[in-house]
Amino acid sequence: MIGTRVSELLRVVHENPDITRADAARTVGIGTGAATELVARLTAAELISERPAGPAGRGRPTTVLQPHPRGPLVLAVAFAHETWRAEVVQLGGQVVACDGDEQMAGAYGDGERILHEVQGRLTKLRRRFRGRIRGMGVSVPGLVAMDRLIEASTLGWSGLDLSVLWPKAPVMAVGNDATFAASAESRRGAAVGAAMALHIRVDAGLGGALVESGRVLTGAVGLGGEFGHVPFAGDDVECPCGARGCWGASLDGFALARLLGQPVPADPVAYARRVVASEGGTERQAVELVASRLGRGIAGLVNAVDPELVTVGGLGVDYLNAASRALDDAYLAGLMAFRRADPPPVLAAQLLEGGPVAGAAEEAWTRLWPLLPT
Numbered sequence: 001m002i003g004t005r006v007s008e009l010l011r012v013v014h015e016n017p018d019i020t021r022a023d024a025a026r027t028v029g030i031g032t033g034a035a036t037e038l039v040a041r042l043t044a045a046e047l048i049s050e051r052p053a054g055p056a057g058r059g060r061p062t063t064v065l066q067p068h069p070r071g072p073l074v075l076a077v078a079f080a081h082e083t084w085r086a087e088v089v090q091l092g093g094q095v096v097a098c099d100g101d102e103q104m105a106g107a108y109g110d111g112e113r114i115l116h117e118v119q120g121r122l123t124k125l126r127r128r129f130r131g132r133i134r135g136m137g138v139s140v141p142g143l144v145a146m147d148r149l150i151e152a153s154t155l156g157w158s159g160l161d162l163s164v165l166w167p168k169a170p171v172m173a174v175g176n177d178a179t180f181a182a183s184a185e186s187r188r189g190a191a192v193g194a195a196m197a198l199h200i201r202v203d204a205g206l207g208g209a210l211v212e213s214g215r216v217l218t219g220a221v222g223l224g225g226e227f228g229h230v231p232f233a234g235d236d237v238e239c240p241c242g243a244r245g246c247w248g249a250s251l252d253g254f255a256l257a258r259l260l261g262q263p264v265p266a267d268p269v270a271y272a273r274r275v276v277a278s279e280g281g282t283e284r285q286a287v288e289l290v291a292s293r294l295g296r297g298i299a300g301l302v303n304a305v306d307p308e309l310v311t312v313g314g315l316g317v318d319y320l321n322a323a324s325r326a327l328d329d330a331y332l333a334g335l336m337a338f339r340r341a342d343p344p345p346v347l348a349a350q351l352l353e354g355g356p357v358a359g360a361a362e363e364a365w366t367r368l369w370p371l372l373p374t
């Protein structure tokens with residue numbers, strides 16, 4: 001019981017930076033006496049600290065709960081198609097150090113070497129914080145099951161054991177970038193508080209996740225959320241996954257290039273952004289077409305899973321901003337009629353490109369709560 005309350009209070013402090021002790025007690029559902037005792041315990045364990053709440057308003061004076069200056073941290077790493085980034089994150093979500101943000105030269109097909117290089121850099125980062133880093137989250141743009149990367153086709157990586165990044169990590173959360181972006185959006189972004197949120201991230205591939213009251217539904221082994229491979233497209237589209245008619249392959253940078261009769265782009269995301277930014281009439285039409293395909297597919301998923309709201313990240317935000325009318329029209333037309341009067345809103349993600357790394361940190365924290373010693 002006490003263990004549950006400890007994890008619950010830490011989670012509440014984490015999700016509500018600068019929450020007062022009185023509000024935290026109310027949220028956890030305990031009395032002021034029990035809260036005072038619990039906070040004293042967590043302070044003694046160097047997990048949180050307190051400061052005066054400033055000029056008191058009504059009621060008794062209280063304190064603000066904040067991360068302890070020697071408190072636990074998590075390390076979050078996100079691999080993208082050409083770069084990697086690491087962040088050290090404290091309770092409450094604030095980033096206290098970072099590394100990376102650089103090109104991974106020759107990364108294609110050579111995942112083991114890249115992991116080895118990144119592992120060296122992460123070890124330095126961990127040493128710098130002298131044992132305060134208690135867990136790690138790793139985001140990768142590919143299929144992940146049981147902490148192994150099954151395949152990242154755009155990186156030419158497969159069968160990699162990502163735990164080599166920190167072999168004896170007390171806590172390790174490995175996941176797909178779109179799934180982690182969904183987690184972050186529900187904890188820190190536009191989907192906070194939603195009973196059921198659907199996140200769709202368009203990048204070199206299309207993925208996402210359903211998040212129920214802050215918990216990401218990842219399926220039996222973690223492979224859920226591959227919405228890009230739902231066959232919403234015509235079966236003339238051949239997807240790198242081996243199936244035909246995949247939704248993601250009908251609206252990504254490669255699809256735009258096909259629509260415009262241009263060569264296969266080396267970097268489909270950068271290419272798509274250039275097309276979106278273009279002033280040309282044909283480009284504009286192509287962007288409206290892929291935006292409408294996005295809207296129509298979202299309608300199909302909304303009909304199927306009944307989310308409270310939908311957040312769209314990555315390249316989806318560019319489509320949403322550039323062709324919101326086309327996207328909205330297709331979304332409404334694809335919804336079952338009874339939903340059209342009050343459709344779940346389709347919102348731009350707030351965390352943008354920072355979603356996957358922020359989600360990696362959040363998933364590491366989630367696994368860490370029950371293990372923090374008090």
Ligand SMILES: [Zn+2]
Nearest residue numbers: 229239241246
């Ligand atoms: Zn596919």
